[in-house]
Amino acid sequence: MANLPHPAKPITFQLDSARVAFAASYLQGIAFDHYTALLWFEPQNPTLSNWQAFVDEFSSKFGVFDTVAEAEDNLFNLKMRPKERFTTFIIRFKKEAYKTG
Numbered sequence: 001m002a003n004l005p006h007p008a009k010p011i012t013f014q015l016d017s018a019r020v021a022f023a024a025s026y027l028q029g030i031a032f033d034h035y036t037a038l039l040w041f042e043p044q045n046p047t048l049s050n051w052q053a054f055v056d057e058f059s060s061k062f063g064v065f066d067t068v069a070e071a072e073d074n075l076f077n078l079k080m081r082p083k084e085r086f087t088t089f090i091i092r093f094k095k096e097a098y099k100t101g
Contacts, residue, residue, distance in 0.1 A: 071099035
């Protein structure tokens, strides 16, 4: 999450607040509700204007606790989809396999 939203347009996201606003536009569910509560009730909270504070806050509250276990579970349940190209399946497999170390 830390660097995904902005590498293609470094000028667009020079300010931390721009990074935060862009990333926040993708939040859903309880994470979106948390962000909205911060906007309404804690508008001076550094999470809303500081990129690292945003990443730390949302990763600690909504991130996956054990990414290796999640990747292992995803690999165990991975199946080739109907009419899926084998190459696409291998890419999905490698994506999860890399996460296991």
